[in-house]
Amino acid sequence: MQEFFEFRLLPRVLYKSGLVAEMGAELSSLGATKAFIVTDAGLVKSGLVEHVQQALAETVEVVGVYSDVPPNSSVTVVEAAAAQARESGADLLVALGGGSPIDTAKAMRILITEGGNLLDYEGINILERRLIPMVAIPTTAGTGSEASNFAVIKDEANNVKLSFTSPYLAPELAILDPQVTQSLPAHLAAATGMDTLTHAFETYVSTESEPMSDALALGAVEIVSNYLRDATHHGPTNEEARGQMLIASCMAGIAFTNAYLGAVHALAHATGGHFPLHHGLLNSIFLPHVVAFNASTVPDRYARLARAFGINTGGRPREEVIDDLIAGLRQLASDCGLITQLRDLGIPEDALPMLAEQAFGDGAIYHNPVAPTVDDLLGILQAAW
Structure with a gap:
């Protein structure tokens, strides 16, 4: 501690x-x-x-x-x-x-x-x-x-x-x-919910993480994993799901205010600055790729996030647990009807080097558990594309 x-x-x-x-x-x-x-x-x-x-x-x-x-x-x-x-x-x-x-x-x-x-x-x-x-x-x-x-x-x-x-x-x-x-459209409930999840994930693995932000981040992950699908598909009639997601969003907001964010947000800020795309959707696309990039540096942290996300972690190798977590993040986004590749948003491939350069200068990058190079960020963008 x-x-x-x-x-x-x-x-x-x-x-x-x-x-x-x-x-x-x-x-x-x-x-x-x-x-x-x-x-x-x-x-x-x-x-x-x-x-x-x-x-x-x-x-x-x-x-x-x-x-x-x-x-x-x-x-x-x-x-x-x-x-x-x-x-x-x-x-x-x-x-x-x-x-x-x-x-x-x-x-x-x-x-x-x-x-x-x-x-x-x-x-x-x-x-x-x-x-x-x-x-x-x-x-x-x-x-x-x-x-x-x-x-x-x-x-x-x-x-x-x-x-x-x-x-x-x-x-x-x-x-x-x-x-x-209650009137929030399903696609916005999904995209904003993935924004909440990204806040919690990045906070928990941030270089500035601490015990109180950790507790809020893990709690938010558990709520999102349990309620986002219902909040997306049954939101107008499921007040409990929409209410729980409001609570999770606020919890994650308090958490990242104290422990800051990371490479997912740096990439989303850069991309959103040039293309009129929803911030939460961009976070949703980048999150699995950044988890894969960071995983070898903070495997215990991602294994704990996996447990909060609902992945069975008992007695299993951390690498296997993290692979399941990455697959689970992609599945959640897909279940909620979100696009999962940058190319499907109309972003041209030749824009990726410029986005990597810009993400490298974003303030969020400094709290990522791994200090990425511009080439690292380009590799994440290419994988997400």
Whole structure:
């Protein structure tokens, strides 16, 4: 066991079916009077934004809604939304949606509080004070952004994804309500669920892993292995499965905030920066290949993950267990209807060297249990292609 580790407890997390309708009373502790909602057009169309507005109105005034957040948010979107929120006089941001609206709201907080150029705050621990308060209501079970101190925003000018990291970026309150995930389409339930699984896997084998993040990561893996298939195929009628996946996503989010991620995310960030593809889907494709790459360095860790995943590990060679784990990851993705090869997403093979170079410079790579070379990353990309 490590002689020293630090574990951050981030937002207050509340879970209950139907909690969104009751959340107005929870806002009094934040001292806010004017709320600004950050979301996407699909959630407006679904009626969920109106539902949230009604709940907020019991306690605060809703002074604006920004609903043009795309699946992969950008610096331009953050700047436009922040300007609108600032003009409205908002003193509270409420992010409703998946990782993109939540990360957008996090980045907006920087501009609203600090002003200036968003790119000036890229990196680790640049911020020095508390930001405008924020509530996160995830409608997907994948990113864990409601519980993390990270925000990932695309720089469209350079086709790269930028990472912002600071304890001050974590929301003050996370609302987990399985009812708001009931309308999530099956393919998004699957992709976001594999994102949760990837967070847990990478956290557990990270060079920064520690006992408390380990426990959360293993718990999240067990939940995903038991509930993702039902949450994908029977989500609208299986509130338990959707609720369990929300819990797993939040657990994994807290875990990776403390222990960080690895090569899967570096590769997904690079690929997603150049091609408009779902982050969770890319993680799902890369995860088995990175497990195979890392396996000889941390076999005991992957064997423990295999046990949490439901693989029979008793008295068997670790290599055999890990082979079954890799096969199990591919089977889970396939069972949930996800594409499993990059070529089937329209990524040209001649783009792979460029993606390898870019992944090599991604911050997530530094916590991978094996320090990969650019050639190593190219080999993983070719195998995934």
